[in-house]
Amino acid sequence: MDRRPEYDLAEIRAEIPLLRSRLPMNNCSQAPLFKGVRDGAMAFLESWEHDGMDWEGWVAEVEAARHTFADLIGAEPDEVSVASSVSQATASLASALSFEAPRNKIVLSDAEFPSVGQIWSAQRARGAHLDWAGITDGAVDMEALEKAVDSKTALVSITHGAYQTGSLQDVARVAKWARASGAISFVDAYQTLGNRRVLVRDLGIDVLVGGCLKYLLGTAGIAFMYVRRDLAERLEPTSTGWFGRANPFAFDPKVLDWGAGARRFDTGTPPLLPAYIARAGMELVRSVGLEKIERWNRTLTNRMILGGITRGLRLEGPRDPDHRTPVAAFHAPQAAMMEAALRERGILASARGSVLRLAPHFYNSLEDVDEALDALVEVLSPAT
Numbered sequence: 001m002d003r004r005p006e007y008d009l010a011e012i013r014a015e016i017p018l019l020r021s022r023l024p025m026n027n028c029s030q031a032p033l034f035k036g037v038r039d040g041a042m043a044f045l046e047s048w049e050h051d052g053m054d055w056e057g058w059v060a061e062v063e064a065a066r067h068t069f070a071d072l073i074g075a076e077p078d079e080v081s082v083a084s085s086v087s088q089a090t091a092s093l094a095s096a097l098s099f100e101a102p103r104n105k106i107v108l109s110d111a112e113f114p115s116v117g118q119i120w121s122a123q124r125a126r127g128a129h130l131d132w133a134g135i136t137d138g139a140v141d142m143e144a145l146e147k148a149v150d151s152k153t154a155l156v157s158i159t160h161g162a163y164q165t166g167s168l169q170d171v172a173r174v175a176k177w178a179r180a181s182g183a184i185s186f187v188d189a190y191q192t193l194g195n196r197r198v199l200v201r202d203l204g205i206d207v208l209v210g211g212c213l214k215y216l217l218g219t220a221g222i223a224f225m226y227v228r229r230d231l232a233e234r235l236e237p238t239s240t241g242w243f244g245r246a247n248p249f250a251f252d253p254k255v256l257d258w259g260a261g262a263r264r265f266d267t268g269t270p271p272l273l274p275a276y277i278a279r280a281g282m283e284l285v286r287s288v289g290l291e292k293i294e295r296w297n298r299t300l301t302n303r304m305i306l307g308g309i310t311r312g313l314r315l316e317g318p319r320d321p322d323h324r325t326p327v328a329a330f331h332a333p334q335a336a337m338m339e340a341a342l343r344e345r346g347i348l349a350s351a352r353g354s355v356l357r358l359a360p361h362f363y364n365s366l367e368d369v370d371e372a373l374d375a376l377v378e379v380l381s382p383a384t
């Protein structure tokens, strides 16, 4: 096992002021602030303060963020929509779909992030029938999912990395089943973007959604949705806005034309400050290199799993690092209290229900993993 990443860890750690006082292991929830990302935010604030108004420049930055995201996932900029959250992007897509019988089924799983499952559930009012696959050992029951996809399926929704357990779903396989049945494949990649290569063409998926505040080092207020160009151009969302038009600055409320490709899913005034932050975060990830990040994260994950099991912690989800994101979810009664107890020790973790999630990223060291595991064992001891 490599003891070091293929980049200068000390140099990267020096970019994170938070490391002086805290040990962030909560990337599945919120990445720490890098100096370069702070500079991104400041660029917008300085422009606002000194120029008063620079819509051309600000909207150009949103475009730059769209291009950077497209590049990250191996897509064209016209295949990417800029939204304020994954929920908003998903709802815009849903508004463009028809759930008329006989093709009225949505296949999804219990591992969906709540918003996504809820938006698909809301489509029942528009004629959709939902077929849910369960979770087995922390991962989506792929057999049940495959069985549910048939000629009545309009869309198959799958989470790439499950937010509760970190289990990684084989979304390429799911896309293949969807394609063979004439259904749309929809992938929520929030928990994988930034910690591995996620290339939409290699995966053969139709739609991908994701935001920036986890492994892409940004904050809330912006999300992106990839829609394969030829699919996007067949869709007309009823949830729309002036930025979804061919020319947003035409200012004609009676004209409903469509922006090129996935741009038609844009809605109102775009998220300006989050776009500056998002681009800075994505550029940072890109400058380190996703392949290098992926390899070091695999080492950290391995250490976390083996170290957790050796210390007697109960891991939820698959053990094989090839089948999981950097998140390690350990069974923890009163997980929220455990999160608070770790915070008191300076360690940032993330509780969900009865699991405590530790999620390192490329700037973490093997010592960080050991320190977090030792602390978790300590705080769990009185309660178990």
Ligand SMILES: Cc1ncc(COP(=O)(O)O)c(C=O)c1O
Residues within 6 Å of the ligand: 084, 085, 086, 087, 088, 113, 115, 159, 161, 162, 163, 188, 189, 190, 191, 211, 223
């Ligand atoms: C898998 C996944 N999807 C979606 C979201 C967030 O969605 P939204 O941008 O609508 O808040 C999260 C955030 O925790 C997530 O982990």
